[in-house]
Amino acid sequence: MELSHQDVISIYEKLKLEAFSFYRKGNYLQSLKHIISASKWAYRFNFIYVDEELERLLKDIANCTLSVVNVSRNTDRFVLLETHGMDNRGLTQQYIRAFMSMGVEFLYVSVQCMRSKCPDILKELEAYDRAIVLLFDSEDLDDIKKSSRILSEIENYQPSRVFLHLMPWDVVSLMVTHAIKGAIKYNINLTDHAFWLGASFIDYNLEFSAYGKTISLEKRNLQEDQLLYSPYYPILPKDKTSFQGYPEQAKDKLVLFTGGSFYKMFGKDDLFFLIMDALLDLSDNLILLIAGGGDFRLMKKKISQLKNQERILLIGNRKDISEVFKSCDIYLDTYPIAGGLMEQYASFYGKPILAYSDWKKQLIKDQGVLLRSAGNGVCSYDDLDEFLRYADKLINDVAFRTKEGRKNIQLVPSVHKFNECFKLLLSKHFNDLVWKNISIDYEEIKNLYLNVENRYANVAIKELLKVFKLNAFLYFPEYSVHFIHCVVRKFLL
Numbered sequence: 001m002e003l004s005h006q007d008v009i010s011i012y013e014k015l016k017l018e019a020f021s022f023y024r025k026g027n028y029l030q031s032l033k034h035i036i037s038a039s040k041w042a043y044r045f046n047f048i049y050v051d052e053e054l055e056r057l058l059k060d061i062a063n064c065t066l067s068v069v070n071v072s073r074n075t076d077r078f079v080l081l082e083t084h085g086m087d088n089r090g091l092t093q094q095y096i097r098a099f100m101s102m103g104v105e106f107l108y109v110s111v112q113c114m115r116s117k118c119p120d121i122l123k124e125l126e127a128y129d130r131a132i133v134l135l136f137d138s139e140d141l142d143d144i145k146k147s148s149r150i151l152s153e154i155e156n157y158q159p160s161r162v163f164l165h166l167m168p169w170d171v172v173s174l175m176v177t178h179a180i181k182g183a184i185k186y187n188i189n190l191t192d193h194a195f196w197l198g199a200s201f202i203d204y205n206l207e208f209s210a211y212g213k214t215i216s217l218e219k220r221n222l223q224e225d226q227l228l229y230s231p232y233y234p235i236l237p238k239d240k241t242s243f244q245g246y247p248e249q250a251k252d253k254l255v256l257f258t259g260g261s262f263y264k265m266f267g268k269d270d271l272f273f274l275i276m277d278a279l280l281d282l283s284d285n286l287i288l289l290i291a292g293g294g295d296f297r298l299m300k301k302k303i304s305q306l307k308n309q310e311r312i313l314l315i316g317n318r319k320d321i322s323e324v325f326k327s328c329d330i331y332l333d334t335y336p337i338a339g340g341l342m343e344q345y346a347s348f349y350g351k352p353i354l355a356y357s358d359w360k361k362q363l364i365k366d367q368g369v370l371l372r373s374a375g376n377g378v379c380s381y382d383d384l385d386e387f388l389r390y391a392d393k394l395i396n397d398v399a400f401r402t403k404e405g406r407k408n409i410q411l412v413p414s415v416h417k418f419n420e421c422f423k424l425l426l427s428k429h430f431n432d433l434v435w436k437n438i439s440i441d442y443e444e445i446k447n448l449y450l451n452v453e454n455r456y457a458n459v460a461i462k463e464l465l466k467v468f469k470l471n472a473f474l475y476f477p478e479y480s481v482h483f484i485h486c487v488v489r490k491f492l493l
Contacts, residue, residue, distance in 0.1 A: 001486075011476060011479070014475060019038060019057060023060065035169075035171055036169045038051075039171075043191070044463075045450060045460070046446060048219075049195050049196075049220055052200065058175065058197065062178045065147070068181055069154060069181065071154070071155070071159055071160070071180060073160045073183065073184065077104065077157060079108075080096065080108050080109065080163045080165060081111070084117075085110050085113070085114075085118040087119065087235075091165060091208075093120070094233065095165065095422075096124060096131075100128050103130070105132075106130070106131055107131075107157045108131055109150055109173075110136065111136055111146065111170060113135040134150070143171060151180070154180060162177060162186070163186045164198065168196035170198075174198050174201050184204070186204045186206055187201075187206065192212025192213075199220040200221075205222055207230065207435075210436065211438060211440070214437045217437065218437075219442075228425045230431075232413065242323070243320055244318065247313050250287050254285050254286045254330075256331075257288075257324065257332065259324075259339075260334045260339040262298070263452050263457050266455065267451070273306060276312060279332070279395075280308035282388070283395050288313070289313050291315050291321070294456075322345070325351060331351045331354065332354045333356070335357070346408065347409060347411050352408065358382055465486060465487070
């Protein structure tokens with residue numbers, strides 16, 4: 001069962017109406033529940049990038065449930081508020097290390113801490129004697145009680161600056177942020193490519209890509225002087241992970257490697273798979289390895305339809321991803337959704353990058369994290385013939401391949417450069433890194449998200465059922481068939 005754009009908007013508006021209805025009844029927890037669901041829905045389909053009505057509602061709930069807290073800008077204390085920290089996911093480690101490099105005191109708050117997923121973060125925080133750590137399990141308190149508790153801690157702490165590192169639907173952190181008066185508020189633009197709540201809650205937005213910066217200006221109603229540019233560096237494992245090796249078929253072969261969530265590789269025209277086949281046609285000695293996870297059944301089906309299927313190998317999620325990059329020869333960026341972190345890994349280890357970007361269909365065509373939007377970075381080809389000519393030279397010319405890989409090493413920001421840039425941003429709210437706005441086909445992006453959900457992801461309806469259970473049928477009776485189909489599919493797969 002497929003959803004249309006009108007279906008997407010209709011369900012979103014219904015969720016919003018219920019959020020406002022519960023607010024008027026004084027049931028703030030239910031209102032927050034529906035704000036969260038609406039935000040997740042908007043993020044899933046990415047048909048809008050900001051919702052001022054929803055943000056005003058969230059502020060109204062905060063005004064009704066929380067007391068205003070005044071803090072002083074005269075202190076040298078920071079707060080990092082984040083939804084949940086995960087090692088090498090998001091930008092938690094980059095920013096806490098930047099804090100530490102400045103020697104500042106800071107309060108770290110994780111609203112929904114998952115301790116098993118952030119052992120490295122917690123170790124770093126424990127080793128720094130100027131950090132206070134406040135962690136909440138997801139079921140500790142309800143959203144209003146949790147907001148009140150966090151706000152009380154921040155009032156006692158009296159920070160001058162508050163940094164947000166949030167999932168797009170984190171209502172707790174945003175209500176807290178709204179109630180704080182006197183501190184400068186920064187958002188680390190973690191989800192720069194999609195919808196998120198909070199644009200009207202902040203003073204500054206920390207951007208790491210030209211793509212995100214363009215959306216902030218064009219779709220989030222943020223002003224140029226609110227955007228601070230700070231490309232990040234990859235977090236590498238502290239402890240060396242032994243290489244798990246490649247499949248036997250890769251022995252003595254030239255290894256082309258790609259990876260990420262499988263949905264990034266699915267498009268309505270299956271172009272990424274056709275590109276795989278075309279690349280393998282360039283050399284009989286070439287083999288393609290794909291890491292990552294998702295719908296393995298669908299991935300195997302797509303591969304089975306290719307002429308060179310025998311030379312395409314799935315290697316799953318790899319804990320030794322650094323070693324995988326060290327041992328491969330060329331990195332192939334995913335399409336239609338590119339991978340910024342994977343590009344960074346490839347560049348850090350001196351691997352050349354093959355990147356195809358149909359400017360109308362590429363979802364994230366310019367991550368900017370490699371400074372390519374500054375005019376000196378990795379080249380993304382929007383002409384398939386040019387792309388294949390470049391690929392042919394990389395595959396068959398060892399000297400050229402080595403030279404291209406070495407060039408990429410220089411594109412990854414160093415830890416020192418990131419820390420110094422961050423320090424400068426805080427002192428002047430300005431740096432000399434200039435990114436031009438890029439052209440974004442928002443309609444095509446909207447279509448791509450819908451296509452991914454309908455044909456590959458199939459999670460949005462599942463999420464509604466999970467949250468609302470049988471009430472989903474009452475809220476959205478016209479979509480009952482979709483819910484039934486979802487349940488049946490679950491048992492059949």
